[in-house]
Amino acid sequence: MGRRLAVATGVVAAVLYANFVLAWSDGPRGTWLDVVSDLEAVGEPDAYLLRITDLVCVVLVLALLPAARRHLRRGWAREASTWLTVVFCAGAAVAAIVPKPGVDGATAAPGPGPSTPVHDTASVISAVALFLGVAAAWLALDPRLWSTLRRVALVVVLGGGIGASLAFAWFDRTGEPWWAAGVTQRIHIVSISTWLVALGVLAAGRERRTEEEAGA
Numbered sequence: 001m002g003r004r005l006a007v008a009t010g011v012v013a014a015v016l017y018a019n020f021v022l023a024w025s026d027g028p029r030g031t032w033l034d035v036v037s038d039l040e041a042v043g044e045p046d047a048y049l050l051r052i053t054d055l056v057c058v059v060l061v062l063a064l065l066p067a068a069r070r071h072l073r074r075g076w077a078r079e080a081s082t083w084l085t086v087v088f089c090a091g092a093a094v095a096a097i098v099p100k101p102g103v104d105g106a107t108a109a110p111g112p113g114p115s116t117p118v119h120d121t122a123s124v125i126s127a128v129a130l131f132l133g134v135a136a137a138w139l140a141l142d143p144r145l146w147s148t149l150r151r152v153a154l155v156v157v158l159g160g161g162i163g164a165s166l167a168f169a170w171f172d173r174t175g176e177p178w179w180a181a182g183v184t185q186r187i188h189i190v191s192i193s194t195w196l197v198a199l200g201v202l203a204a205g206r207e208r209r210t211e212e213e214a215g216a
Contacts, residue, residue, distance in 0.1 A: 002204075003204040003205065004204070006064060006067055006200050006201075006203040006204035007197075007200045007201055007203075007204045008200070009060050009063060009064055009200050009203075010060075010064060010196050010197045010198070010199050010200015010201065010203065011197055011200060012060060013057045013060035013061050013064070013193075013196045013199075013200070014193035014194070014196040014197045014200075015193070016053040016054070016056055016057040016060070017054070017057045017092075017189065017192060017193045017196060018186075018189050018190055018193045019036075019049070019050050019053040019054065019057075020036045020039065020050075020186060020189065022046065022049060022050065022053070023036075023039045023046040023049075023050060024046075033179045033182040033183065034182050035172065035181050035182050035185055036050070036182075036185060036186075036189065037095070037099075037100050037119065037120075037123065038100060040054075040096070040099050040100070041099055041100040041101060042099055042100070042101055047099060051096040051097075051099060052096075054092055054093070054095070054096035055093060055096050055097075057092070057196075058089040058092050058093045058096075061085065061088075061089050061196060061199065062086070062089055064199050064200060064203045065082060065085060065086070065199075065203075067202075067203035067204075067205075068082075068199050068202040068203040069081075069082045071146075071202050071203070071205050072137065072140035072141060072202075073140050073141070073142055075140065077136045077137070077139040077140035078136075078140040080132075080133070080136040081133045081134075081136035081137040081140055082133075083133075084129045084130070084132050084133030084136060085129070085130065085133045085199075087125065087126070087129035087133075088126050088127075088129040088130035088133060089126075090126070091122045091123065091124075091125040091126025091127075091129060092122075092123075092126045094118070094119075094122035094126075095119050095122040095123045095126060098116065098118045098119050098122065099116075099119060100116055100119050101116060127165065127188070127192070130161075130192055130195070131156070131157055131160065131161030131165070134153050134156050134157050134161065134195050135153070135157050135161075137149075137153055137202075138150055138153040138154060138157070141153070141202075146202070149198050149201065149202060152194065152195070152198045153195070153198070155191075155194075156191050156192070156194055156195045156198075159187075159191055160187065160188050160190075160191020160192060160194075160195075161191070164184055164185075164187040164188035164191060165188055167180075167184040167187075168181055168184040168185045168187075168188050171184055172185070
């Protein structure tokens with residue numbers, strides 16, 4: 001995979017994963033601050049767009065993985081990072097294929113909508129696998145060649161994987177204030193998108209090349 005193509009693929013995958021920026025239509029939920037899964041629910045006007053972009057994102061991430069894997073140090077951490085990212089993709093695909101049920105527009109109110117165990121379980125497994133994969137990548141990245149990406153990985157794990165995820169889980173459970181779950185979930189999503197850009201850079205080998213040239 002060419003360097004520019006790899007970086008561009010990571011950027012496109014990141015934008016598609018943060019596809020809530022595309023959901024501006026007025027549907028039964030009535031607000032774009034709702035949890036993204038509610039915007040992808042059956043009957044929502046942007047549901048098919050969001051679910052299709054999720055699936056395209058999965059394909060792009062899988063396309064990046066072989067090249068990204070080559071730039072990680074050999075060992076269990078490299079294998080863990082690679083396969084956990086595959087699990088992230090599988091979970092995201094299942095969550096897109098099995099959406100949440102719709103809500104009655106006449107009775108819909110801000111806050112969490114009806115759910116389904118398959119969708120929720122796939123979403124949780126996908127997110128957990130991604131952040132564990134990022135942590136494994138942090139271990140597998142050579143600090144002499146990938147210092148910037150290691151810092152990005154650390155911020156993603158601590159800020160998105162722990163901070164935003166715990167905040168989203170709390171607000172999604174309590175439902176108060178109604179907008180907090182949607183906001184914290186978007187921070188969580190953006191942190192994952194940040195790593196997808198980093199994955200494109202890793203696949204391109206850009207930082208490795210820069211360090212080698214600097215030491216030449």
